[in-house]
Amino acid sequence: MTAERATSQTIAIAGAGLIGLSCALELTMRGHDVTLFDPNPAEMSTGWAAAGMIAPAYELMLQPGPVDETFAAFCFESARLWSGFAQSIIRHTGSPVALSTAPTLALARHEEEQTRLNALADVLDRLGHGYRRISASTLQNQFGLSAAVHSGLQLPDDTQADNRRVISALRRFFTGQGKLISAAVTTRSEMEELAASPFDAVIWARGTAETGSEAQVKGQAIALSPVSGQPSNVLRFGARYIVPKADRTIIGATSEPDFASKGIDPAVADALHEEAARILPQLAEANRLEHWAGFRPLGTVERPLIGSKAPGEFIATAHYRNGVLLAPATAKLIADQIEGLTYESAYKAFAPAPGHGATA
Numbered sequence: 302m303t304a305e306r307a308t309s310q311t312i313a314i315a316g317a318g319l320i321g322l323s324c325a326l327e328l329t330m331r332g333h334d335v336t337l338f339d340p341n342p343a344e345m346s347t348g349w350a351a352a353g354m355i356a357p358a359y360e361l362m363l364q365p366g367p368v369d370e371t372f373a374a375f376c377f378e379s380a381r382l383w384s385g386f387a388q389s390i391i392r393h394t395g396s397p398v399a400l401s402t403a404p405t406l407a408l409a410r411h412e413e414e415q416t417r418l419n420a421l422a423d424v425l426d427r428l429g430h431g432y433r434r435i436s437a438s439t440l441q442n443q444f445g446l447s448a449a450v451h452s453g454l455q456l457p458d459d460t461q462a463d464n465r466r467v468i469s470a471l472r473r474f475f476t477g478q479g480k481l482i483s484a485a486v487t488t489r490s491e492m493e494e495l496a497a498s499p500f501d502a503v504i505w506a507r508g509t510a511e512t513g514s515e516a517q518v519k520g521q522a523i524a525l526s527p528v529s530g531q532p533s534n535v536l537r538f539g540a541r542y543i544v545p546k547a548d549r550t551i552i553g554a555t556s557e558p559d560f561a562s563k564g565i566d567p568a569v570a571d572a573l574h575e576e577a578a579r580i581l582p583q584l585a586e587a588n589r590l591e592h593w594a595g596f597r598p599l600g601t602v603e604r605p606l607i608g609s610k611a612p613g614e615f616i617a618t619a620h621y622r623n624g625v626l627l628a629p630a631t632a633k634l635i636a637d638q639i640e641g642l643t644y645e646s647a648y649k650a651f652a653p654a655p656g657h658g659a660t661a
């Protein structure tokens with residue numbers, strides 16, 4: 302970033318989800334005048350459906366094909382930015398967001414998962430990120446996991462925050478400032494008309510509603526009542542996870558690219574609950590508090606779309622499985638671009654193709 306301070310701009314953001322709100326906070330902290338537009342309650346956003354994992358390491362393992370090193374660098378950078386981001390939220394809103402420092406435990410239940418964890422360890426070695434191997438006996442004796450778990454990796458870069466607290470705190474803050482307008486928008490001129498003033502820059506951050514090639518991948522998850530003695534670490538096994546929060550334990554999630562209905566399926570809730578209880582037996586007795594589905598915004602590849610799509614028009618979407626993880630780095634990258642600052646040139650690869658989802 303260059304040392305020169307940019308002058309204050311008026312900026313509109315379409316979408317007050319995790320990404321729009323994070324961009325709004327970063328730009329406000331840099332002295333810009335930001336207005337958000339969103340017609341829906343927070344509960345309808347994908348960010349509300351998320352588990353809050355900040356998981357640059359484990360997510361590497363879930364991506365298809367060879368490691369996308371530019372994307373991986375962005376993910377690890379964002380995880381590193383999370384602590385400052387959480388402090389900024391507290392400073393501006395007064396609300397803590399329960400950012401945890403407990404490392405995630407990546408678990409293998411059988412040979413194939415062990416092979417995948419070994420491959421992840423090799424990648425982490427190559428990229429220079431830490432991990433620690435954990436034996437079955439430590440997982441059982443220290444963390445209370447069942448004998449179904451054969452081994453694990455402790456991932457110090459992978460943690461979690463309470464995504465719902467982040468969204469609620471930031472929405473309250475911008476609403477209190479009169480900077481969150483309850484309206485659906487599809488064009489810049491609509492936003493200018495609603496605000497009765499022109500904007501220097503516009504950011505499109507409407508998640509799955511963004512125009513272009515984004516698809517949606519449905520994810521169903523459940524929340525259980527917390528049980529005493531359960532580990533404070535996020536537990537990951539295959540595509541599933543157990544994420545303990547102060548007031549709920551989230552078990553997730555399905556990944557349904559070709560879903561027929563936007564509804565939830567009780568059989569899925571049962572299956573998620575049973576699979577989690579095979580890892581952490583005391584969860585079998587936990588009450589089921591909630592069952593929901595969210596829609597992950599997916600681009601043509603698993604990278605997000607972040608960058609300029611026309612003069613004064615920016616896009617920040619397609620964060621797919623990683624919108625919580627990537628919120629701070631996305632906000633920084635968008636703010637650097639709006640201010641015309643220099644930024645990591647490899648991240649230009651996240652910019653949309655010219656003419657992407659053109660708006661009037």
Ligand SMILES: Cc1cc2nc3c(=O)[nH]c(=O)nc-3n(C[C@H](O)[C@H](O)[C@H](O)COP(=O)(O)OP(=O)(O)OC[C@H]3O[C@@H](n4cnc5c(N)ncnc54)[C@H](O)[C@@H]3O)c2cc1C
Binds near residue numbers: 318351509619623
């Ligand atoms: C089950 C599940 C679990 C997940 N877990 C994690 C996790 O642990 N960690 C992680 O990093 N990611 C996770 N994700 C992914 C993460 O939730 C998304 O990547 C993230 O929410 C995307 O944020 P967003 O702001 O782009 O979209 P959203 O959060 O959906 O926000 C978009 C906003 O745009 C608004 N909007 C829509 N149309 C308009 C319009 N016309 N005008 C104005 N506003 C509009 C919407 O109302 C909404 O508020 C999970 C997703 C799911 C489904």
